[in-house]
Amino acid sequence: MPKIKVPRSSPSLDMTPMVDLAFLLVTFFMLTATMRTPEPVTVDTPSSIDAKEVPKNTMLITIDTLGRVFYNIENPTVRRIALENMAKRFEVKFTEEQLVKFSNMQSFGVSVKELPAYIDGDASKRKVMDAATKGIPIDTADQDKSELRFWIYNGRLEAKRFSDENPKLQLKPLRIAIKADNKSAYKKIDFVLDEFKRQEIFNFNLITNLEANPNEKKSK
C-alpha cells in the first residue's frame, strides 16, 4: 500500500489581520464602555417608550422597593460644599479628608450623623450600612429635621452658584431625576414629590428603561 504523505506541521495561518481586527474591537469597546457607577441599592426601573437620554448634570434621588431614599449629585465640587452646609446645619464634624472622599463618592442613603462612619468605611462596611439604613431621613411632621429637604435645597443652591461662578463650563441647568423601583409603593415617591412641590420643582425626570418593542403589549 502506498504511503500517503501526511503533512506533519499544521498549515500556518497568517493571523495578523485577525489580531488587528480583534484589538481594534477591544479598543473600541474599552473606550466606549462607561463605568457603571456603583449604587448602594439595585433598582429595577419601569420601562417606557417616551424617553430621552438621562440628562447630564443631575441630582438623582433613588427610591428602592422598601421606600428608602438615596441621594446623589454628580458634580464633586457641589457635593462637597453641599456636605459642608449640611454639616453646619446638623452639627456634624467632617475632616478635610472625609470631605474630599465624599466628593468622589456616589449615591448614599444614610443620615448626616452616620455619614462620617459611612465615608471612612470600606466597601464591605458600606454594604452593611446600606443594608441596614432607613434611607435619608424624611420627617413629614417636622420640616426642619427632614434631611432630604436640605440635601435638595443645598444641592440646587450650590449647583446654581457653581454654574454662575464658572460660566466658561457652560453647564446645563441642574436636572432633578427620580429613579424608583417598579415595586416601590407610590406613596413613598409622593413624599419626595411633595418635597419637590414645596421647593417649587415642577420639572423633573423619571428614570426608566427604554421599552424594547413599542408595538407589543407589555409583559409584566
Next chain:
Amino acid sequence: MADVQQNTPQNNRRRPVLQAPRIDMTPMVDLAFLLLTFFVLTAELNKQQAISMAFPAEGPAMQVNGMTVIVGKNPEKIFWYRGEFTPGMHLEVTTPGKDGLRKVLQDANRTVFENLNVINRQYQLGLLSETAYNEKRSQLSSSKAMPFVVVKWADDASYGYIVDVIDELNRTANSKYALVKATDAEMALIR
C-alpha cells in the same frame, strides 16, 4: 508554543534572505478575543432613559371634559370615569396596555391625537416647515380638546403602574395630567 521560531538555517543556506521571525500569535489572539468577549458582554445594553415630567404649579383645576384614572393595588384593573365624582357612581374598568387603557385615553383625546398624526406625516413628507410644524404642535398641546386627566393613586399602588399610565398618556399625546391621591370615597368604590 509562544516561542519565536527562527527559520532553520538548512533551507536558507544558498540564499540567506533576511526574513522576519515568525511569531506564534495564537495566545495573543486568545487574549484579544477574551477581552473582546468581556467588553461586549459588559457593554450596557439597555441604556437608561428618562421621562420628563411637569407638574402644574397650582393644584389641578377640574375641567368640564376632565377624566379621572384610578390606579389601585391590582395592576390588571384600572378604573376611570369622566367628569365629576359622585359618591356611589359607576366606575368604568379597563386593563392596562394597548387594548385597554390606551384605547380609552386615545378615544378621549381623539381630536388631538389624530391631528398630531396628520401633521407628523406632513412634516415627514416635507409639506410642513419646521417652524410651522412646531407651532402647530404647541397649538395642539394646549388645545381645549385635550382632556385634563387626573391620575389618582391608591395607597397601595406601585410606582411601576403609575409610570405605565403616564407612558400611555404620552403615547396618546396627552400632556395635560396631574397625579393626585385617591379620596376615601373613590377608594371605597375600587375595593
